[in-house]
Amino acid sequence: xxxxxxxxxxxxxxxxxxxxxxxxxxxxxxxxxxxxxxxxxxxxxxxxxxxxxxxxxxxxxxxxxxxxxxxxxxxxxxxxxxxxxxxxxxxxxxxxxxxxxxxxxxxxxxxxx
Amino acid sequence: xxxxxxxxxxxxxxxxxxxxxxxxxxxxxxxxxxxxxxxxxxxxxxxxxxxxxxxxxxxxxxxxxxxxxxxxxxxxxxxxxxxxxxxxxxxxxxxxxxxxxxxxxxxxxxxxxxxxxxxxxxxxxxxxxxxxxxxxxxxxxxxxxxxxxxxxxxxxxxxxxxxxxxxxxxxxxxxxxxxxxxxxxxxxxxxxxxxxxxxxxxxxxxxxxxxxxxxxxxxxxxxxxxxxxxxxxxxxxxxxxxxxxxxxxxxxxxxxxxxxxxxxxxxxxxxxxxxxxxxxxxxxxxxxxxxxxxxxxxxxxxxxxxxxxxxxxxxxxxxxxxxxxxxxxxxxxxxxxxxxxxxxxxxxxxxxxxxxxxxxxxxxxxxxxxxxxxxxxxxxxxxxxxxxxxxxxxxxxxxxxxxxxxxxxxxxxxxxxxxxxxxxxxxxxxxxxxxxxxxxxxxxxxxxxxxxxxxxxxxxxxxxxxxxxxxxxxxxxxxxxxxxxxxxxxxxxxxxxxxxxxxxxxxxxxxxxxxxxxxxxxxxxxxxxxxxxxxxxxxxxxxxxxxxxxxxxxxxxxxxxxxxxxxxxxxxxxxxxxxxxxxxxxxxxxxxxxxxxxxxxxxxxxxxxxxxxxxxxxxxxxxxxxxxxxxxxxxxxxxxxxxxxxxxxxxxxxxxxxxxxxxxxxxxxxxxxxxxxxxxxxxxxxxxxxxxxxxxxxxxxxxxxxxxxxxxxxxxxxxxxxxxxxxxxxxxxxxxxxxxxxxxxxxx
Numbered sequence: 001x002x003x004x005x006x007x008x009x010x011x012x013x014x015x016x017x018x019x020x021x022x023x024x025x026x027x028x029x030x031x032x033x034x035x036x037x038x039x040x041x042x043x044x045x046x047x048x049x050x051x052x053x054x055x056x057x058x059x060x061x062x063x064x065x066x067x068x069x070x071x072x073x074x075x076x077x078x079x080x081x082x083x084x085x086x087x088x089x090x091x092x093x094x095x096x097x098x099x100x101x102x103x104x105x106x107x108x109x110x111x112x113x
Numbered sequence: 114x115x116x117x118x119x120x121x122x123x124x125x126x127x128x129x130x131x132x133x134x135x136x137x138x139x140x141x142x143x144x145x146x147x148x149x150x151x152x153x154x155x156x157x158x159x160x161x162x163x164x165x166x167x168x169x170x171x172x173x174x175x176x177x178x179x180x181x182x183x184x185x186x187x188x189x190x191x192x193x194x195x196x197x198x199x200x201x202x203x204x205x206x207x208x209x210x211x212x213x214x215x216x217x218x219x220x221x222x223x224x225x226x227x228x229x230x231x232x233x234x235x236x237x238x239x240x241x242x243x244x245x246x247x248x249x250x251x252x253x254x255x256x257x258x259x260x261x262x263x264x265x266x267x268x269x270x271x272x273x274x275x276x277x278x279x280x281x282x283x284x285x286x287x288x289x290x291x292x293x294x295x296x297x298x299x300x301x302x303x304x305x306x307x308x309x310x311x312x313x314x315x316x317x318x319x320x321x322x323x324x325x326x327x328x329x330x331x332x333x334x335x336x337x338x339x340x341x342x343x344x345x346x347x348x349x350x351x352x353x354x355x356x357x358x359x360x361x362x363x364x365x366x367x368x369x370x371x372x373x374x375x376x377x378x379x380x381x382x383x384x385x386x387x388x389x390x391x392x393x394x395x396x397x398x399x400x401x402x403x404x405x406x407x408x409x410x411x412x413x414x415x416x417x418x419x420x421x422x423x424x425x426x427x428x429x430x431x432x433x434x435x436x437x438x439x440x441x442x443x444x445x446x447x448x449x450x451x452x453x454x455x456x457x458x459x460x461x462x463x464x465x466x467x468x469x470x471x472x473x474x475x476x477x478x479x480x481x482x483x484x485x486x487x488x489x490x491x492x493x494x495x496x497x498x499x500x501x502x503x504x505x506x507x508x509x510x511x512x513x514x515x516x517x518x519x520x521x522x523x524x525x526x527x528x529x530x531x532x533x534x535x536x537x538x539x540x541x542x543x544x545x546x547x548x549x550x551x552x553x554x555x556x557x558x559x560x561x562x563x564x565x566x567x568x569x570x571x572x573x574x575x576x577x578x579x580x581x582x583x584x585x586x587x588x589x590x591x592x593x594x595x596x597x598x599x600x601x602x603x604x605x606x607x608x609x610x611x612x613x614x615x616x617x618x619x620x621x622x623x624x625x626x627x628x629x630x631x632x633x634x635x636x637x638x639x640x641x642x643x644x645x646x647x648x649x650x651x652x653x654x655x656x657x658x659x660x661x662x663x664x665x666x667x668x669x670x671x672x673x674x675x676x677x678x679x680x681x682x683x684x685x686x687x688x689x690x691x692x693x694x695x696x697x698x699x700x701x702x703x704x705x706x707x708x709x710x711x712x713x714x715x716x717x718x719x720x721x722x723x724x725x726x727x728x729x730x731x732x733x734x735x736x737x738x739x740x741x742x743x744x745x746x747x748x749x750x751x752x753x754x755x756x757x758x759x760x761x762x763x764x765x766x767x768x769x770x771x772x773x774x775x776x777x778x779x780x781x782x783x784x785x786x787x788x789x790x791x792x793x794x795x796x797x798x799x800x801x802x803x804x805x806x807x808x809x810x811x812x813x814x815x816x817x818x819x820x821x822x823x824x825x826x827x828x829x830x831x832x833x834x835x836x837x838x839x840x841x842x843x844x845x846x847x848x849x850x851x852x853x854x855x856x857x858x859x860x861x
Contacts, residue, residue, distance in 0.1 A: 008425050015420035053390060054383075061380040068376050071412070072323060072369040084365050087320050096323035100377065103327060107380050 034067035062108035161283035167628035182678035222338030251301030265312035269516035278550035287494035303340030321366030351404035505548025652831035700747030729829035
């Protein structure tokens with residue numbers, strides 16, 4: 001079983017290394033970072049307690065939101081997906097990403113109180 | 114004005130003939146089309162505003178009904194005191210002695226919109242009274258709704274369907290009913306926001322761009338500010354996403370649109386105090402969260418699949434699915450078992466099981482808007498759209514894409530919910546207009562096309578001679594499939610005639626059924642002259658002028674908002690109905706004998722009691738007709754109050770005649786309504802003849818022991834009583850009672 005897991009993971013890693021450009025790797029790094037942040041916040045809340053709840057939600061949603069936006073940016077930026085995102089150039093995608101991030105972080109800071 | 118109504122439906126039809134169906138259009142032609150479009154939309158906006166002005170023309174620019182008075186009072190407070198005082202306002206004049214945290218229990222969108230209008234107009238030195246802004250806000254937003262529905266339908270189907278949809282929604286009676294001038298209620302702006310959210314979300318799914326997510330979320334923020342019905346949106350969009358997943362239309366654009374929208378929308382809707390943490394803690398929002406999680410799982414699995422060959426992926430798939438499934442199910446079970454995720458409230462259980470409210474929560478069941486819908490309401494409120502909805506769905510199913518699947522899901526779900534509660538017919542209105550417009554547009558287009566092609570039949574015959582026999586046979590078969598020309602003409606003319614009758618019906622419904630202010634009544638006298646019953650305002654003005662500023666008024670909860678709005682006095686209960694026990698206390702006071710009620714009224718510091726009595730004027734929505742609900746609700750507090758005691762003994766009739774129940778004829782409500790009523794003979798009839806119930810009342814002569822009549826309006830519709838103070842000395846007991854008082858007769 002663990003051999004299978006190792007071989008699957010190895011095959012995945014090989015394919016990933018071969019097919020992923022630098023831009024997408026940066027996005028993936030950010031995605032992993034935000035995901036880890038979410039998990040840390042969740043664990044912290046469960047251990048230490050959820051007061052003040054609005055601050056916890058603010059932090060959690062900020063990270064979750066940035067995670068989702070980076071995933072969206074990655075989808076729009078990947079060259080394999082170009083036929084699906086006909087109206088999005090890389091510049092407009094990034095601009096929209098910044099716009100949504102500003103709204104998200106502004107709301108999160110407002111919510112944290 | 115009637116003439117204008119006949120022109121309006123012709124404009125979209127003219128627009129159909131104006132453009133060419135096939136081939137490119139020239140620059141000049143495009144500009145002409147744009148001009149026609151602007152003119153048509155301008156006329157539709159004007160019609161949408163004007164059709165809602167009947168009550169202003171007939172009576173005056175006054176706030177209607179009950180709920181709008183609270184909205185008006187809060188808007189006035191906001192305009193006067195500013196936004197910080199508004200958000201931190203603790204209202205001590207309502208729900209005495211509890212008070213109400215207005216800032217945290219209100220959807221502020223409507224009030225803030227009025228304030229913005231007021232400030233913008235003041236900037237250009239137009240100082241408009243808040244009352245006028247509030248009265249005319251809903252018609253203006255109805256015009257806006259027409260424009261946004263035009264854009265929405267253009268995104269889903271075509272420009273022509275868009276114009277028809279705008280025209281339909283401008284005058285659909287269902288929407289008019291909640292947005293006439295004077296009906297200053299949340300739905301007036303919320304339907305505009307609802308269609309805007311849907312339109313921008315469809316744009317998100319069609320383009321997959323985060324810019325539209327940004328715009329859509331801001332629109333959604335406005336919607337959550339405006340109305341509690343945003344719950345519908347936050348459940349419909351996940352339903353739509355699930356439907357798209359299940360029919361195999363998952364796309365990266367859908368993934369981007371829904372995931373980003375969900376995270377941003379949930380965070381932003383928690384900024385409103387009234388919603389607060391409900392967005393992550395109640396069952397109503399969990400469908401959206403579950404769909405979000407499912408979508409991420411699906412996306413991740415797809416991502417992994419791209420990097421592995423099929424055999425390896427198959428092995429991994431089951432592990433991944435079990436992993437995600439366990440996390441999801443565990444979260445759901447732990448959430449609902451520990452009570453962290455609040456279960457669905459009673460209001461939403463009623464949507465699934467219509468009999469739930471009658472058994473468990475009588476207050477919800479007693480509201481007339483919450484009753485199940487009758488079939489006739491569909492025709493009355495939608496006219497031709499009622500039967501065009503399925504036709505529109507059929508056309509959408511023939512051209513499935515993101516937009517048409519959305520409108521089908523929206524239409525079908527609202528058709529179900531509108532059958533459960535009359536009030537939800539309003540949410541069906543935009544879907545009905547869009548689907549009806551799609552159907553009408555395609556039918557008109559199809560028939561006009563085929564009728565104009567008929568004239569070229571002889572040319573087709575010449576062409577077929579050139580093409581050869583095989584082609585000729587195909588042409589022949591095609592022309593045999595066509596419907597008879599006369600029949601086509603009949604359908605086309607019938608459809609256009611139906612549109613004209615739609616206009617006539619909608620105008621008539623707006624004028625006769627939906628333009629009554631409820632606070633002013635009108636009737637025709639013998640000679641046909643108009644008699645105005647302005648009793649409500651007469652009574653509230655009396656209260657405003659003749660009572661102390663801190664006087665407490667007891668009445669049934671229907672009139673609470675009007676009393677605080679117009680008389681500016683403290684009330685015990687009002688239309689917010691958040692505290693069932695407090696309302697039950699008032700119900701018990703109304704339904705009990707005078708001495709028991711007196712104790713309750715003294716405990717609540719009540720100085721004046723107010724009842725609505727229609728027996729003299731023939732006004733049928735009075736408190737005697739609502740009395741059984743007071744008994745039922747009061748009975749939830751005190752088990753001694755049983756409904757059976759108030760019905761006639763032996764029979765099961767609810768009556769105030771001589772055969773009425775003993776508890777009924779002895780109740781405070783009966784005494785307050787019929788005091789001195791038995792002394793008058795009305796127009797040659799017997800004394801004490803109740804014009805609403807149409808019989809003589811049971812008890813005609815009685816005295817009031819604990820209350821005094823303070824004021825009765827001109828047509829006896831509102832009757833106000835003053836609660837007497839305790840006497841210095843208890844009255845001497847009647848002869849055959851022992852001088853030493855027993856414990857039963859001593860006051861508590």
